[in-house]
Amino acid sequence: MNRNIFISLIMVSLFMFSGIVLAGGPDFKEGLWEITMQIEMTGMPMQMPPQKFNQCITKDNNIPVKKEQDKNCKVESKKISGNTVTYRVVCKEKDGTYVTTGTITYKGD
Numbered sequence: 001m002n003r004n005i006f007i008s009l010i011m012v013s014l015f016m017f018s019g020i021v022l023a024g025g026p027d028f029k030e031g032l033w034e035i036t037m038q039i040e041m042t043g044m045p046m047q048m049p050p051q052k053f054n055q056c057i058t059k060d061n062n063i064p065v066k067k068e069q070d071k072n073c074k075v076e077s078k079k080i081s082g083n084t085v086t087y088r089v090v091c092k093e094k095d096g097t098y099v100t101t102g103t104i105t106y107k108g109d
Helices: 002-022
Strands: 031-037 051-057 073-081 084-093 096-105
Touching: none
Parallel strands: none
Antiparallel strands: 031 051, 073 084, 084 096
8 A cells, every 4th residue: 555655646746747847938928028139249349239129929939039030040959947048049141150149038027
């Protein structure tokens, strides 16, 4: 009987853990977000001014990408840790390929 209780506790624990993993991801309200992007380029003598754009952000689409970039761009990696999403996007243009890495931390709405 103790063995059955032990197995039952393991099954319940696994079920609860899987629910936590599936419910993971950033905690934010889906909808239209205003994104402020700061670009940093190695070797650039001065910093470029921040750029703002609007994008519909969802739980499945939580990486901010400007509209003109998304045609030839591919998300190569994405890591979610709590409310923070770290990503790497590679874009292929006729002038060459460029890589964007970024980190965004969501807070509510």
